[in-house]
Amino acid sequence: MPIYKKSGIKGSRNYKPLDNNVDYGTRQIDQMPIACCDPRSPYGGQFGERTLRACERVTSLCLSACKAIFVGDVSAGKSSLVNRFCHDVFDRNYNRTIGVDFEVEKFLVLAHAFNLQICDTAGYERFRCTSESYYRNANAVVVVFDLTNAESLRNAERWLDEALQLNRPEILRFLVGTKRDLLVSTPHNQIENEAKQMAREMKAEFWSVSAESGENVTKFFRRLTALSFDTTVQRLLGSNNPISHPSGNSLLNLYYLKEDRKIKKSKKCSFCRIN
Numbered sequence: 398m399p400i401y402k403k404s405g406i407k408g409s410r411n412y413k414p415l416d417n418n419v420d421y422g423t424r425q426i427d428q429m430p431i432a433c434c435d436p437r438s439p440y441g442g443q444f445g446e447r448t449l450r451a452c453e454r455v456t457s458l459c460l461s462a463c464k465a466i467f468v469g470d471v472s473a474g475k476s477s478l479v480n481r482f483c484h485d486v487f488d489r490n491y492n493r494t495i496g497v498d499f500e501v502e503k504f505l506v507l508a509h510a511f512n513l514q515i516c517d518t519a520g521y522e523r524f525r526c527t528s529e530s531y532y533r534n535a536n537a538v539v540v541v542f543d544l545t546n547a548e549s550l551r552n553a554e555r556w557l558d559e560a561l562q563l564n565r566p567e568i569l570r571f572l573v574g575t576k577r578d579l580l581v582s583t584p585h586n587q588i589e590n591e592a593k594q595m596a597r598e599m600k601a602e603f604w605s606v607s608a609e610s611g612e613n614v615t616k617f618f619r620r621l622t623a624l625s626f627d628t629t630v631q632r633l634l635g636s637n638n639p640i641s642h643p644s645g646n647s648l649l650n651l652y653y654l655k656e657d658r659k660i661k662k663s664k665k666c667s668f669c670r671i672n
């Protein structure tokens with residue numbers, strides 16, 4: 398993970414990455430990962446042109462964080478999914494989440510440092526009011542259901558609606574079925590087909606994963622992160638967007654290296670004028 402050191406100029410916003418050659422491994426994303434469980438995904442298979450241009454042109458575009466909220470029924474497998482990815486562990490015992498658990502994962506997307514903030518919320522009704530306060534300002538909502546429990550799939554739309562009440566409608570949407578290891582291995586499982594249909598109605602991308610075996614877990618998080626990065630950069634580049642300016646109270650900020658100052662000088666406000 399490159400460390401960003403402030404440049405010597407007092408009051409400067411310029412940051413310079415230290416070249417400490419850290420291997421990001423699976424956290425390094427150079428191409429848009431594919432939606433391997435959902436050929437009819439509402440999201441694209443490539444990074445947007447503007448994202449690629451901005452990433453090439455600005456050597457130190459640094460987005461501090463994006464937020465993904467994980468919601469779904471009690472015992473659907475939210476925490477197990479997050480723990481498999483973040484800590485590579487799986488626990489057969491059920492430890493319910495109280496309120497919200499947080500994780501931050503560091504990525505390198507198109508050579509730019511990028512953090513994914515994960516909010517793993519409680520499925521229990523009685524903790525709902527605590528966790529709802531963390532729903533706001535999310536970039537992605539991940540509705541998790543249990544592939545062995547049809548009821549948890551039927552509740553998926555309700556979880557999405559709750560998240561949408563506190564977020565923009567264009568928030569990235571994922572419908573993720575867990576415990577795939579417990580399904581009989583037929584190529585077209587009934588519940589997966591139903592879930593794909595529901596994903597269409599929810600305008601979400603469908604994934605089928607297993608926290609126990611790790612199947613599709615890393616692929617899913619890489620796709621989630623890449624799409625969050627892409628949509629965030631595009632939104633920041635868009636004009637007339639209140640969160641595109643660093644003076645706003647967004648989680649997101651853009652910093653530029655000294656090398657970009659020539660480009661910046663020709664513009665009134667570099668934060669709003671990249672094309």
Ligand SMILES: Nc1nc2c(ncn2[C@@H]2O[C@H](COP(=O)(O)OP(=O)(O)OP(=O)(O)O)[C@@H](O)[C@H]2O)c(=O)[nH]1
Nearest residue numbers: 472473474475476477489491494520576607608609
């Ligand atoms: N076999 C199998 N079991 C799983 C999988 N994912 C989760 N489980 C089990 O399902 C139970 C519930 O998992 P959790 O991850 O705690 O569920 P949760 O959605 O976080 O539950 P709440 O925090 O109460 O909302 C645990 O006993 C897990 O071991 C999986 O992929 N395969």
Ligand SMILES: [Mg+2]
Nearest residue numbers: 475476493494
């Ligand atoms: Mg949990």
